[in-house]
Amino acid sequence: MFKIRKGLDIRIKGKADEKLLGEISTYNFAVRPHDFQGINPKLKVKVGQNIKQGEIIFFDKYRELVKIPSPVSGFVKDIVRGEKRKILEIIIEKDENNPLKHEVNNLDFSDKEQITNFLSDTGLISLFIQRPYGIVANPEDRPRDIFINFFDSAPLAPNYDFILKDKKNEIQKALEFLSFLTEGKIYCSLKPNSILKDFIPNNEKIEINYFAGPHPSGLVGTHINKIKPINKGEIVWTLNAYDLPIIGNLLINGVLELERIIALTGSSLENTGYYKITACSNLESNNLKLKNNEKVRIISGNVLNGINISESPYFGFYENMISIIPEGDKYEFLGWALPGLKKFSNSGAFLSGLLKFGKYNLNTNINGGQRAYVVTGEYEKVCPLNIYPQLLLKAIITNDIDKMEQLGIYEVIEEDFALCEFVCSSKIDVQELIRQGLDEMRKEMA
Amino acid sequence: MKFLRKQIDKIKPKFEEGGKLHFLHSTFDAFETFLFVPNKVTKSGAHIRDAIDMKRTMTVVLIAVMPALLFGIYNTGLQHFMASGKNLEFWPMIGYGLMKVLPLLIVSYGVGLAIEFAFAQFRKHEVNEGYLVTGMLIPLIVPVDIPLWTLAIAVAFAVIIGKEVFGGTGMNILNPALTARAFLFFAYPSWMTGDKVWIGGMAKGMGVVDGFSGETVLGQAANGLNQFVNGFGQKLSNWDLFFGAIPGSVGETSTLAILIGAVILLISGIASWRIMFSVLLGGAVMGLLLNAFAVNPLMEIPWYQHFLIGGFAFGMVFMATDPVTGAQTNKGKYIYGFLIGFMAILIRVLNPAYPEGMMLAILLLNVFAPLIDHLVVQSNIKKRIKRAKIIKE
Numbered sequence: 001m002f003k004i005r006k007g008l009d010i011r012i013k014g015k016a017d018e019k020l021l022g023e024i025s026t027y028n029f030a031v032r033p034h035d036f037q038g039i040n041p042k043l044k045v046k047v048g049q050n051i052k053q054g055e056i057i058f059f060d061k062y063r064e065l066v067k068i069p070s071p072v073s074g075f076v077k078d079i080v081r082g083e084k085r086k087i088l089e090i091i092i093e094k095d096e097n098n099p100l101k102h103e104v105n106n107l108d109f110s111d112k113e114q115i116t117n118f119l120s121d122t123g124l125i126s127l128f129i130q131r132p133y134g135i136v137a138n139p140e141d142r143p144r145d146i147f148i149n150f151f152d153s154a155p156l157a158p159n160y161d162f163i164l165k166d167k168k169n170e171i172q173k174a175l176e177f178l179s180f181l182t183e184g185k186i187y188c189s190l191k192p193n194s195i196l197k198d199f200i201p202n203n204e205k206i207e208i209n210y211f212a213g214p215h216p217s218g219l220v221g222t223h224i225n226k227i228k229p230i231n232k233g234e235i236v237w238t239l240n241a242y243d244l245p246i247i248g249n250l251l252i253n254g255v256l257e258l259e260r261i262i263a264l265t266g267s268s269l270e271n272t273g274y275y276k277i278t279a280c281s282n283l284e285s286n287n288l289k290l291k292n293n294e295k296v297r298i299i300s301g302n303v304l305n306g307i308n309i310s311e312s313p314y315f316g317f318y319e320n321m322i323s324i325i326p327e328g329d330k331y332e333f334l335g336w337a338l339p340g341l342k343k344f345s346n347s348g349a350f351l352s353g354l355l356k357f358g359k360y361n362l363n364t365n366i367n368g369g370q371r372a373y374v375v376t377g378e379y380e381k382v383c384p385l386n387i388y389p390q391l392l393l394k395a396i397i398t399n400d401i402d403k404m405e406q407l408g409i410y411e412v413i414e415e416d417f418a419l420c421e422f423v424c425s426s427k428i429d430v431q432e433l434i435r436q437g438l439d440e441m442r443k444e445m446a
Numbered sequence: 447m448k449f450l451r452k453q454i455d456k457i458k459p460k461f462e463e464g465g466k467l468h469f470l471h472s473t474f475d476a477f478e479t480f481l482f483v484p485n486k487v488t489k490s491g492a493h494i495r496d497a498i499d500m501k502r503t504m505t506v507v508l509i510a511v512m513p514a515l516l517f518g519i520y521n522t523g524l525q526h527f528m529a530s531g532k533n534l535e536f537w538p539m540i541g542y543g544l545m546k547v548l549p550l551l552i553v554s555y556g557v558g559l560a561i562e563f564a565f566a567q568f569r570k571h572e573v574n575e576g577y578l579v580t581g582m583l584i585p586l587i588v589p590v591d592i593p594l595w596t597l598a599i600a601v602a603f604a605v606i607i608g609k610e611v612f613g614g615t616g617m618n619i620l621n622p623a624l625t626a627r628a629f630l631f632f633a634y635p636s637w638m639t640g641d642k643v644w645i646g647g648m649a650k651g652m653g654v655v656d657g658f659s660g661e662t663v664l665g666q667a668a669n670g671l672n673q674f675v676n677g678f679g680q681k682l683s684n685w686d687l688f689f690g691a692i693p694g695s696v697g698e699t700s701t702l703a704i705l706i707g708a709v710i711l712l713i714s715g716i717a718s719w720r721i722m723f724s725v726l727l728g729g730a731v732m733g734l735l736l737n738a739f740a741v742n743p744l745m746e747i748p749w750y751q752h753f754l755i756g757g758f759a760f761g762m763v764f765m766a767t768d769p770v771t772g773a774q775t776n777k778g779k780y781i782y783g784f785l786i787g788f789m790a791i792l793i794r795v796l797n798p799a800y801p802e803g804m805m806l807a808i809l810l811l812n813v814f815a816p817l818i819d820h821l822v823v824q825s826n827i828k829k830r831i832k833r834a835k836i837i838k839e
Contacts (some may be wrong), residue, residue: 328485331482331483331485349498365483365485368483371500374769377774425499432490
């Protein structure tokens with residue numbers, strides 16, 4: 001068991017009650033290329049074209065086997081483009097259920113080429129994230145190991161024991177398949193006493209580890225760092241346990257169904273709870289009963305590294321939750337000088353930081369202006385990785401490739417630094433910097 | 447407050463790009479954000495942010511300095527009244543203290559902030575809050591009788607040469623407050639040493655009671671005394687030294703007041719306990735070593751007494767813990783702090799020409815902090831390279 005000591009559980013209001021409230025269903029879907037890191041999208045569909053669930057919508061220009069599947073059957077209603085004709089959204093209107101059926105019964109898992117093609121043609125590869133760089137994995141690679149997190153420690157995150165409780169069969173099937181994808185091991189990281197340990201088959205290639213402690217104890221980056229860190233030149237794949245049933249289902253029925261149970265959370269919601277939802281669904285009229293007429297932010301994902309979808313409320317491809325919190329676009333008179341009983345802080349500079357109880361209604365205000373780095377040691381309190389976070393960020397700011405490599409940029413992605421960004425008193429956009437560093441590094445190594 | 451907000455919103459466009467008063471935008475921004483936490487919301491990354499910001503951080507430090515400042519005002523009055531043989535009445539003493547200390551504060555803030563605002567304007571930055579603390583610390587580490595014009599020059603030197611040439615707050619190598627003091631120490635030594643400058647009015651020829659001496663305890667130690675006395679030659683106990691009603695720089699005499707500040711800084715987590723602890727440890731180790739090999743009265747000063755005299759406590763709590771000029775890594779902080787304590791006592795005892803060893807030790811280690819960090823980080827890098835090699839073989 002690994003006990004994570006450095007970290008922070010942000011005491012935010014709006015946790016979802018553990019009950020399944022129904023299904024968020026819609027006819028409108030949108031796939032956002034922005035959800036997929038490291039892909040230069042090349043479209044396979046045109047406006048007006050009919051498309052089946054599981055059919056490929058676009059692939060990566062530079063790694064042509066990296067393909068993204070459609071979550072539903074229907075027709076392509078619109079392709080929304082932004083500056084320089086960058087594709088923002090591929091909007092699909094759903095019609096009858098007519099999924100693409102893949103041949104799965106005669107698959108030979110020991111044949112490397114067959115597996116590569118299977119991962120690519122089904123679009124299954126889109127669920128695997130490669131480290132370093134945090135990009136969609138390349139089906140031609142064989143990773144050193146595969147890491148799967150069986151719990152999420154982010155603020156308000158869903159309980160995997162609850163959302164996966166009926167999926168034992170699919171999970172076992174998926175794990176057996178995964179053991180053919182690597183020469184190394186499948187590392188499954190669980191929280192202590194998780195019921196999911198009974199779902200994991202006995203297999204010499206599968207290793208179970210337990211992690212306890214505050215967030216980021218549930219991040220796969222933390223698990224890799226503690227179990228077997230990534231070295232220069234190595235590739236590992238990561239997978240989220242809530243995607244295992246999708247893999248299992250595909251192997252059993254031959255159909256890729258991107259349907260998951262997610263948590264609907266946040267202090268702005270009247271009733272929080274769990275819902276069934278298909279990836280990329282529109283949320284507009286559905287089930288979002290807001291408490292009062294305040295301006296809210298709808299986040300696909302958690303409050304630390306989710307995507308702001310208030311403008312165009314389509315649920316993301318990967319996310320396991322929706323968070324709805326108040327926007328903080330209000331001025332506050334002498335706000336920095338008040339004792340701070342209603343403000344959450346990890347530092348003792350506010351009363352809330354000293355009193356370790358109570359939950360807070362947090363909004364999106366930055367709570368201050370951006371400054372140069374002054375305070376040190378802040379990040380270290382919430383970063384359990386064997387890495388110097390502030391020095392790595394300074395290496396990125398100065399674009400020092402050698403230093404970035406030496407200080408461990410291969411081992412991290414944005415979400416590993418989300419807490420650093422949260423606690424930063426200089427209000428530096430840490431996650432954006434990390435992405436900038438990763439992209440720079442990838443360009444350098446190409 | 448809605449009225450105030452409305453007025454600000456009314457004049458705001460004048461300071462924005464294209465407005466008539468755009469050249470004052472940093473100044474306007476500084477006052478606006480002082481009055482109101484801005485309505486800016488997160489765009490990328492984490493959607494929620496910790497309530498702490500630079501203003502809050504600096505405010506906490508200012509609150510922590512308050513006990514030392516208040517005691518300094520009281521002590522300035524007390525020392526003056528003792529020296530001149532007046533009745534020791536509380537309010538008149540406070541009045542005198544305020545009369546002497548407030549001008550120091552006004553000059554320090556006036557000159558320093560003017561330069562800060564000018565640079566922020568010129569560089570199109572927001573005004574950084576760092577000087578709010580520096581401007582408070584400088585008056586507390588100078589003798590009360592220092593002429594205001596020399597203080598003004600020292601502040602200008604510290605802010606321009608010590609900070610802005612390196613890129614402003616967060617980029618400087620030396621602690622700006624100590625840079626100001628070191629500048630005074632070497633450029634105007636007659637105002638910074640001796641037995642007259644520490645008592646308000648004495649340096650300017652005020653008549654004193656017969657036999658009164660304004661020498662500091664450190665000065666006595668440097669002159670070979672091992673039983674410290676007050677201005678009238680009465681013995682001072684360790685408790686007297688701890689409470690700090692003795693001559694010295696304005697805010698550094700009372701170890702008690704400084705310790706209250708230390709508690710505030712440690713509870714709030716703003717200052718590093720690693721640095722404070724290791725400064726104390728380094729000082730104790732050096733003190734014990736000197737005690738063990740003592741050949742003169744200076745070396746015989748008990749190791750714990752060093753913490754009560756001179757600027758050791760003030761430097762430990764408010765100067766060594768400056769995050770910008772100290773070591774950044776946690777391991778580095780232990781080494782950095784230890785060496786400050788170690789060097790401070792070493793300089794103080796073995797080189798009585800510079801009794802204020804704390805100032806020199808901190809400035810010295812400021813310079814070495816990047817090197818300490820470099821060594822700590824190298825060991826982390828080496829581990830990473832070693833790990834990669836083992837895998838490849």
